[in-house]
Structures are given as C-alpha cells and as structure tokens.
Amino acid sequence: MTSSPAARNVLRAITRESVRAHVAEVAIELYAHRGFDNVTVEEVAAAAGISTRSFHRYFPAKEDTVIGDPGPWGEFVRDEFAARPAEEPLWRSLHASFDALLRAGGKQGERQKRGLRVLTSTASLRSRHIEKHLLWEGMLTPLVEARLPGLDAALRARVIVQASIVCFDVALAAWAVAGEKRSPRELLAATFDQFDIPATAGAPVRDER
Amino acid sequence: MTSSPAARNVLRAITRESVRAHVAEVAIELYAHRGFDNVTVEEVAAAAGISTRSFHRYFPAKEDTVIGDPGPWGEFVRDEFAARPAEEPLWRSLHASFDALLRAGGKQGERQKRGLRVLTSTASLRSRHIEKHLLWEGMLTPLVEARLPGLDAALRARVIVQASIVCFDVALAAWAVAGEKRSPRELLAATFDQFDIPATAGAPVRDER
DNA sequence: ATCGCGTGTGGCAGAGACTGCCACTTTAGG
DNA sequence: CCTAAAGTGGCAGTCTCTGCCACACGCGAT
Secondary structure (H helix, E strand, O other): OOOOHHHHHHHHHHHHHHHHHHHHHHHHHHHHHHOHHHOOHHHHHHHHOOOHHHHHHHOOOOOHHHHOOOHHHHHHHHHHHHOOOOOOOHHHHHHHHHHHHHHHOOOOOHHHHHHHHHHHHOHHHHHHHHHHHHHHHHHHHHHHHHHOOOOOHHHHHHHHHHHHHHHHHHHHHHHHOOOOOOOHHHHHHHHHOOOEOHHHHOOOOOOOO | OOOOHHHHHHHHHHHHHHHHHHHHHHHHHHHHHHOHHHOOHHHHHHHHOOOHHHHHHHOOOOOHHHHOOOHHHHHHHHHHHHOOOOOOOHHHHHHHHHHHHHHHOOOOOHHHHHHHHHHHHOHHHHHHHHHHHHHHHHHHHHHHHHHOOOOOHHHHHHHHHHHHHHHHHHHHHHHHOOOOOOOHHHHHHHHHOOOEOOOOOOOOOOOOO
C-alpha cells in the first residue's frame, strides 16, 4: 500500500513542527538564564542537536524562537471579528474576538509565561513582537473600517485596531508578571474596559449610506 | 583669551549635531530612492564623506539615521503632562501634552515627511520606532498612574499611555501620506477623539473645529 | 536490488551591521 | 614649540543571516 503524497506531506509537517517546538523550548531555556543577546545561534543549535544552518531553516530569524508566527492567530482574530453581529458595538466585537483567541490559543502554561518574560525583558524582541502585531492591524483594519460610519474611517479604524492590540499585549504582559493571579481573559477584560468608542458605542445615529 | 573648556564642549556639541544632521539627510535621501534595506552603511558613509567607522560613532545603529533620539521629546511630553491641572480629564491632558510636542517639535517640513515615509514603509524601522516610543511609556506611566483612582492603576495606566502613543503615531503617519491636507495637530485631535476614558472623564468637551 | 527523485541536512563562503583596538591627525592651551 | 585631549579611520573580529553545493535518506518505480 502506498501512502498518498498528501499524507506524507502532513506527516512531514508534523515532525517539522515538533522539531521547531523542541528548538524553541531549548532556546527559551537558554535565554531565560543568560539573556537573549548573550546566547548565540550557534549555541542554541548545538544544544538542540542541529546545525546552525538548519536552525535558520526552521527559524528565519533568531527572534522567531521566542515570538513564533502570529499570522495564523491574526487570521483567527479577523475571522472571529467577521463573524460578530454587525449591531454589536465595535469595541465589544473586538474584545470578543481577542477573548476568543485567548480561549482557543492553547494552554497558557508556565512555558508561555517564560517566553513572554524573555520577550518583555529584551528590547529587540519587544520591537519585533510589536512589528508582528502590526500585521494583525493590516488584517483587522479593513473590516473595522467597513463598520465605521462617517468620514475618515481609515484613520479611525487604524487607531481603534491598534488600541485593541495594545490592550491585548498589555494584558498578556501583565499576566506573565510573577505574582499575578488573574487569568489572561480577566486581564483582557480589564484592559478593554479602559476605553469607550464614543462614535459607535452609544447610538449608531450617524448614517452610512 | 582662553575659551573655557565648557565653551569648547558646547562648540563641539554643535558641530557634532550638524554632522549628524548632514549624514541623516544624505541617508534618508538614499533610503527614499532605493529602500532602507538595499542601502549599506558603507554607501551612506561614503556619500556623506566619512568612514564607516565614524558613521557608527555618530549613529550607534543604522536605524538611528531615520529615527533619531526620542528621549528628549519624551521628557518634554512628560513635563508638559506634569504641568497640566489635576482636575483636567486625563485623556485631555494627554492630548494637550502631545499637542504641545507638535507645536514645539520644530518645523514639520518635507524633510520630516520623507523620513516618516521611509520609516513607515520599512518593517524593521517601524518596529524600532515603536520600541523607542515604549521609552515614552516608561516616562509617562508613573504620572498617569498617580492620577488614576481605584485599583489596578498600574495596568490601566499602561494601557492608556500606550493608546495615547498610538494616537500620536497614527496621526503622524497619516500626515506623511501624500495628499493629506490636514496639519499634524488636526490629525492628532482626530485620533484622540476616538476614545473616551470612562473612569476619569465625564464627557469630552470638543473645543476646536 | 537498483535507479531516480524529492527532500532534509550541513558545510562553506560571503555579505552586512557593529565593536574593540590602535595609530594617526587635528586642535587648543601652556 | 610642545603637549594633552579629542576626533578619525583602518584592521580584525563577532554575530546574524543567505546562497550554493554536495551528501544522505526514504520511497516509489523499473
């Protein structure tokens, strides 16, 4: 019996992901102890049992060992937002979409916390992290813009979307702090509660035709 | 007549700043034409008439030719915010502080616009830019936190301050877009108007327009 | 069993950003 | 004129990341 090429590719993808996860785990362990900038790619590769050349095949950049690929998660949030009822206040739709991400985003364990702590403690990592989240902005802004009445929708959509991403980031960063008892979802609610979008939350009086 | 060592240092600082400005101008010119990533430090240094070694003495990193040092501006915003009356709604204080920055921040000319366009069109620059603005967050958050009533002031302060920085960034980015007619200050007002902070303000009183 | 093919792997060389070190020049003050 | 301090640039080296190439392995087909 010959397994189909498709099945073979699936299998390959699975092993590839497991290797990625292993390397990332080893890397974060090293970073947590000695600092991201004081650990070379060569060391991480050696500790993970692969060559530096292969390391760069699994991770285009060193920072990706900590950050990962936010693309799929961004699509998830976007789809979640698209599925929200149009009558719902905009800000609440965004809150619900990010909340869904937290619910679906896998177990939030000690491992994630360690990654986040390495992330927030290294300047270059934080910047890359934010850059990746700007990718989310590009996914969400068109949808938000379509739901905004009145003029200047593009500008306003960008501000609102970026603010929602800020809420998400701050909530997760707060969650990773040692001693924090609340869950990510509670913290997300706390950050989203800081804002109200006057143009959309109260009454959709403005026309959109 | 011997000039004091202090005066000498001042003089040196002036010439140093002028060299910096010259190099930055040449660099942005090259970036605008060929893209930030496609221009090497060696080329910029040659075009500016200095060695690559000296380039790295003037600019610790290549990106600093575009971004500059936001530290002093951050202090300005912080001091401006500290001088605001405590009874003023928080969000308006922040708006006024950033507005003061725009008023004081020097001529907003075509040169600034070109720099901003290079900045927004290059992913690595965008992230670095935001990272520098996180420095502003560190300056502003303690002051904002002190003015927040209730629990969880630290978390809420971080969200609010980061949102205000987002407003500032989006406004400036929008201003740099070709065809935009409004002034940075008008755009800043437009972005800040997107939010209301329920915990602190009654109703935002629109004063302009 | 052997061949061919696709795929993963690693070594090698090199580009590019950035740093430490050192020798050289310039400048200002004695 | 001499000296000390500061700026400059060359050189070598580190580190991240990429392109190229040879090699090994698994697998279906002959």
